[in-house]
Amino acid sequence: MKSAASLGQTALAAAPPADVVDLDAVGGRTSAYLSLTKPRIVLLVVITVGVGFLLGARGSAHPTTLAATLIGSALVAGGASALNMYLERARDARMRRTRRRALPSGRLAPIEAAAFGVALGVVGTLILLAGANAMAAGVALTTLILYVCVYTPLKTMTTLNTAVGAIPGALPAVIGWTAATGTLSVEAWTLFLIVFLWQFPHFLAIAWIYREDYAKGGMRMLPEFDPQGVVTGRQATLYALALVPAGLLPTVVGLAGPTYFFGALAFGLFYLTAAARFWADVNDATARRLLRASFLYLPAVLLLLVLNPLPA
Numbered sequence: 339m340k341s342a343a344s345l346g347q348t349a350l351a352a353a354p355p356a357d358v359v360d361l362d363a364v365g366g367r368t369s370a371y372l373s374l375t376k377p378r379i380v381l382l383v384v385i386t387v388g389v390g391f392l393l394g395a396r397g398s399a400h401p402t403t404l405a406a407t408l409i410g411s412a413l414v415a416g417g418a419s420a421l422n423m424y425l426e427r428a429r430d431a432r433m434r435r436t437r438r439r440a441l442p443s444g445r446l447a448p449i450e451a452a453a454f455g456v457a458l459g460v461v462g463t464l465i466l467l468a469g470a471n472a473m474a475a476g477v478a479l480t481t482l483i484l485y486v487c488v489y490t491p492l493k494t495m496t497t498l499n500t501a502v503g504a505i506p507g508a509l510p511a512v513i514g515w516t517a518a519t520g521t522l523s524v525e526a527w528t529l530f531l532i533v534f535l536w537q538f539p540h541f542l543a544i545a546w547i548y549r550e551d552y553a554k555g556g557m558r559m560l561p562e563f564d565p566q567g568v569v570t571g572r573q574a575t576l577y578a579l580a581l582v583p584a585g586l587l588p589t590v591v592g593l594a595g596p597t598y599f600f601g602a603l604a605f606g607l608f609y610l611t612a613a614a615r616f617w618a619d620v621n622d623a624t625a626r627r628l629l630r631a632s633f634l635y636l637p638a639v640l641l642l643l644v645l646n647p648l649p650a
């Protein structure tokens with residue numbers, strides 16, 4: 339049994355004096371704030387912005403404009419995610435996948451997440467305005483508003499939320515293009531279309547894997563109304579099928595060369611195969627394979643675009 343003295347020592351060791359900063363708590367709060375931004379999604383968003391910029395700049399990218407575009411977009415995207423988590427904190431607490439997030443687990447207060455999200459959104463937009471141009475800043479702000487104010491509330495109302503969410507999901511390519519060119523030309527919409535279509539198999543696989551979770555959280559996702567997964571599998575396959583020709587458009591509009599064309603065709607058929615296998619036998623394993631295929635398709639096609647651009 340511990341003596342009163344040793345118990346007192348334990349208590350002293352556990353509670354640092356008020357003027358000593360508890361580094362663990364500081365680190366914990368920093369990583370909690372970081373987690374609000376959904377960093378891995380932001381990374382892929384920033385890569386998409388970067389590719390849009392590099393293609394728009396056609397080999398004469400201005401390094402400081404590029405840096406401002408990437409930093410500004412990362413901040414706006416991170417702010418959008420923080421605001422999404424603020425709005426969804428009660429539903430996130432009901433879902434297994436999300437209940438350990440910073441707000442439902444109580445690591446941050448809701449007001450802290452809301453203030454952080456607004457601050458990132460404002461600073462990111464201002465960086466785009468000052469370092470790139472007003473059009474890029476406007477597209478970024480529109481992206482944030484669509485994601486936070488339209489898509490997020492729609493998640494609890496209609497399964498059409500996915501088609502709406504795919505718009506802000508695909509706009510980052512347009513942000514990059516407009517930051518480099520100051521225009522909204524057909525090439526930008528080609529990039530938009532690729533990311534737009536890519537998201538359906540990506541998300542329908544996720545929606546299938548977490549179907550029970552989404553239902554618990556009151557999120558209206560297709561698999562809840564499609565217990566056999568036939569419609570979910572068919573939709574994933576149809577969007578992946580549409581993505582095969584859409585993926586070739588950059589060559590058609592003169593953005594990318596033949597290496598890109600054949601590479602995009604190969605990756606498109608690979609993604610389509612994964613979607614068709616999911617449709618043929620809808621289960622968690624085929625859904626996970628489709629999700630992994632989505633994580634290969636987009637970075638691969640974006641890389642091919644920057645490796646094989648065509649001069650203006």
Ligand code: HEM
Pocket residue numbers: 376378379382383386435500501503504506507508533537540541544
């Ligand atoms: C309708 C549009 C989209 C929806 C509903 C959606 C939804 C999701 C969800 C729920 C996850 C978490 C999966 C898990 O925890 O296993 C996820 C993961 C991910 N998504 Fe998407 N997504 C969409 C579009 C995008 C876009 C546009 C990008 C980037 C260009 C993206 C990049 C990622 C990445 C990198 C991950 C893995 C990161 C992680 O697990 O933290 N997604 N997506």
Ligand SMILES: CC(C)=CCC/C(C)=C/CC/C(C)=C/COP(=O)(O)OP(=O)(O)O
Pocket residue numbers: 379383411414415418419422426478481482485489503504506507510513
């Ligand atoms: C520049 C800028 C503003 C970019 C924003 C782009 C962005 C955040 C795209 C993500 C697209 C999307 C709908 C993700 C799913 O979120 P979800 O809320 O369904 O995911 P969750 O269920 O994990 O919260």
